[in-house]
Amino acid sequence: MQQPIFALIDCNNFFVSCERLFRPDLEGRPVVVLSSNDGCVVSRSNEAKAIGVPMAAPVFKHRDRFRQHGVVQFSANFELYGDLSERITRVLTSITPRTEVYSVDESFLDLSQLEIDDYHAWGRAVRERLLREVGIPVSIGIAPTKTLAKLASEYAKTEPALGGVLDLFSQTAEVRNNYLLKTPIKEIWGIGWRLAPKLKADGIFTALDVAQMRPRHAAQLMGVHGRQLVAELGGQSCHPLQPFGKVRQTVMNGRMFGEDTDEFSVIESAIASLTARAAYSLRHEGLLARSAVVSLSTNRFKPGYQRQQQAISFVTPTADTGQITAQLVQAVQSDFNQYEQYHRANILLFDLVGEQSFQTDLFGDANLEQSNSAHDRLEAFDAINSRYGKRTIRFAAEDLSKAWQPKYQLRSPRYTTNWQELPIARILKR
DNA sequence: TCTGGGGTCCTAGGACCC
DNA sequence: TCTGGGGTCCTAGGACCC
Numbered sequence: 514m515q516q517p518i519f520a521l522i523d524c525n526n527f528f529v530s531c532e533r534l535f536r537p538d539l540e541g542r543p544v545v546v547l548s549s550n551d552g553c554v555v556s557r558s559n560e561a562k563a564i565g566v567p568m569a570a571p572v573f574k575h576r577d578r579f580r581q582h583g584v585v586q587f588s589a590n591f592e593l594y595g596d597l598s599e600r601i602t603r604v605l606t607s608i609t610p611r612t613e614v615y616s617v618d619e620s621f622l623d624l625s626q627l628e629i630d631d632y633h634a635w636g637r638a639v640r641e642r643l644l645r646e647v648g649i650p651v652s653i654g655i656a657p658t659k660t661l662a663k664l665a666s667e668y669a670k671t672e673p674a675l676g677g678v679l680d681l682f683s684q685t686a687e688v689r690n691n692y693l694l695k696t697p698i699k700e701i702w703g704i705g706w707r708l709a710p711k712l713k714a715d716g717i718f719t720a721l722d723v724a725q726m727r728p729r730h731a732a733q734l735m736g737v738h739g740r741q742l743v744a745e746l747g748g749q750s751c752h753p754l755q756p757f758g759k760v761r762q763t764v765m766n767g768r769m770f771g772e773d774t775d776e777f778s779v780i781e782s783a784i785a786s787l788t789a790r791a792a793y794s795l796r797h798e799g800l801l802a803r804s805a806v807v808s809l810s811t812n813r814f815k816p817g818y819q820r821q822q823q824a825i826s827f828v829t830p831t832a833d834t835g836q837i838t839a840q841l842v843q844a845v846q847s848d849f850n851q852y853e854q855y856h857r858a859n860i861l862l863f864d865l866v867g868e869q870s871f872q873t874d875l876f877g878d879a880n881l882e883q884s885n886s887a888h889d890r891l892e893a894f895d896a897i898n899s900r901y902g903k904r905t906i907r908f909a910a911e912d913l914s915k916a917w918q919p920k921y922q923l924r925s926p927r928y929t930t931n932w933q934e935l936p937i938a939r940i941l942k943r
Numbered sequence: 944t945c946t947g948g949g950g951t952c953c954t955a956g957g958a959c960c961c
Numbered sequence: 962t963c964t965g966g967g968g969t970c971c972t973a974g975g976a977c978c979c
Contacts, residue, residue, distance in 0.1 A: 548947035555947070555979095573945040589947085616950095654968045705977050736953065738977085765949055814946060919947095 517750055518624040518655065518682055520636065521662040522605060522643075525620035525650045525670060528556035531594050532587050534648045535928050535936055543584045547572060549919040550769055551588055596929045600647045608639065613755050621659060623754045636678030656681040659752045660745035661689075663702040664720065668692065684915040693721035693746065703742055708735055720746055761798065766791040767859030770917040773812065774855050777846070780809065783858045783917040784845060785838045785910035792834040793861050796895060801830035803864035805843040809849070812856040831871050833887050833906060834894075837862070844908070858917070866887045 524530060528546035533539050543560035547553065554561075554570045556714065564582050566575060572586075579586065598617045611623040629635045635651040643651055654665025655678070665679040672679075681689050684698045697710040701720050711734060717723060723731070724746035731739030741751040766787040774780065795802060803826060810820040823844035831837060841860060898905050926934035 550945085550947075552945075553947050569947080576945090619979075703977065707976060736976090738953080759951080762951070763949090767948065769947070812946090905959040 515625045516657060516799065517754060518632075519659050519662040519750075519754070520622045520624055520632075520639075521615075521659070521666045522601075522620045522622065522639070523652045523654070523666045523670065524601070524618035525652055526556055526558055527593055527598075527649070528587075528589065529558045529561075529876060530649050531597050532590075532925055533558075534597070535925070539585055543582055544587070545579075545584055546587045546589055547923065548589060550771065551586070551920060551923060552769070555589060557586045562739070579941050586923050588921040590927060592927045592930045593716060593925065596646060597649060601643060601649060601651075604643060604646055611754060611756055614758065621662065621754055623756075624655070632680040632683055633678055636680065638678060638720065640677050651677070653678045655679070655683075657748045658745040658750040660702050660742065661748065664692065664696060664700070667700065689748075690721055690724075693724055694719055696720035698723060698840050701742070701746075703738055704735075761800070761865065763861055763863040763865070764791045764800075764802070765859070765861045767857065768917070768919055769857045770855070771920045772916060774916055776850055776914070777849055777851070778917075779916045780845065780849070780855060780858060781842050781910055782913035782915075784841050785908055785913070786917075787858060787860045788838045789834050789908060789911055791836055791860055792832050793830035793895065795862060795865070796891060799868050800865045801832050801868050802837070802862035803827055803830045803866065805837060805841060805863070806859075806861040808859045809845060809855050810857045810859075811853055819853060821845075823848065823933050826864070826909040828906075829884065830864075830868075832868070833891060837854070838910060904923060 531545045531831060532544060532546065539558075541560065542558070543564060543566075544558040545554045545561050545566060546556040548555050552576075555565055555567065557566055559567065561584060564578065564584075566584070567576065572579075577583070594617060602614055602620065604613070605620050605622060609622055609624070609627060611626060613621040615621055621823065623650065624632070624635075630654045636655060640651055640653060643649060652666045652670035654662040654667070654669055656662040656665050661681055665681045669675050669677055669679040681692065696719060697719060698704050698712050698720065699706070701723065704712070704723075712718075712723070717726065720793060723742060726739075726743050728740045728743050731743045733739075735742065744751050768783065768785065768787065770779075804824065805827070806822060806824045808820060808822040811818055825840050825844050827836075827840070894906060906910075926936070928936050
């Protein structure tokens with residue numbers, strides 16, 4: 514088996530870059546994209562980083578700074594970002610099918626089967642092509658392991674002299690070690706805020722220190738991940754390319770409400786809507802759930818924070834929106850307290866099985882006819898929505914109330930996925 | 944007043960069994 | 962009834978990622 518050669522293609526400030534694609538007037542200005550309810554900063558342009566807006570900053574703490582520097586704000590427009598992400602994936606898979614879509618803005622490619630003389634030049638060409646065909650700038654790191662490719666892409670992003678590409682694969686061990694030496698541990702993929710102080714207490718400060726740890730020692734401090742981390746930083750690959758993605762284990766859907774509520778009908782409406790989305794994901798991927806959890810909570814930043822949670826399991830695995838909603842609403846009702854101000858609802862579907870392979874319960878045969886008719890009904894339901902637009906038909910419970918819906922006051926048009934919101938070009942005669 | 948959403952994997956500890 | 966070792970399964974929580 515040939516050694517893999519990984520390229521990590523990482524979109525620069527992805528959400529902000531998507532917004533700028535349709536607003537070229539925002540080039541050079543500080544821009545941020547905000548999470549649901551316009552609560553936190555989730556993407557920042559370089560100019561926004563430069564004036565000191567931290568990642569995940571709560572917006573209300575930075576209002577003054579935003580005003581002072583004329584920071585342009587957008588509510589997250591995931592439909593737009595998802596569509597542009599797919600366009601990038603299409604280009605990358607045309608380069609090689611050995612592509613793993615790691616997240617909405619990152620993909621790993623295995624280059625070991627391609628004939629490439631000069632990896633840096635290859636990276637530059639891919640970068641140019643994505644800029645030309647999709648319009649999104651990327652950074653590219655190339656290395657013998659995913660962890661090193663990730664590290665390389667960070668330098669490709671921040672050191673302009675590299676032209677957006679860092680090839681650590683073709684470098685000598687000495688050059689590679691120099692990069693490891695100047696990388697603080699918290700920048701390493703897999704070391705977060707809990708492990709970093711623990712390692713520092715042990716005298717480990719740089720990626721090179723980690724690479725030189727005894728594997729046993731690393732395992733003691735960080736569990737099995739530690740051992741893998743030492744190997745990966747040393748150039749020995751532990752995380753193979755997963756071109757077909759990982760099999761999904763759960764479907765989660767949760768929202769903070771636009772405003773807090775003590776009305777059960779509002780909560781019922783939220784659960785119905787969250788379930789509709791989650792169950793659709795199941796059907797879309799040909800999956801059924803055997804179990805679910807639903808939880809309600811009050812605002813965790815207010816005194817008296819409460820969280821209640823109920824688990825249910827289904828007699829027969831299901832992706833039926835109506836059935837799941839009914840059971841979740843019933844479960845939540847038992848603990849509902851009319852004197853609480855609820856702030857958030859979450860649902861989690863798990864114990865997933867493929868719809869082909871699921872085993873019926875003891876009474877499966879008796880239910881078969883019923884379950885087939887439910888299946889046909891949902892198929893028609895999804896077909897209508899796919900043809901005429903999302904939520905063209907929906908369950909009545911979803912519309913009991915809109916009070917829970919998050920606010921997206923600053924959302925840009927869905928330029929590429931909604932006919933009503935296409936950009937309009939005007940040609941001026943002169 | 945205002946603090947995101949959606950995931951994965953590992954581990955420690957309890958319950959239960961022989 | 963108590964004692965001890967060792968195995969399995971389940972669950973809650975921790976840690977990480979984007």
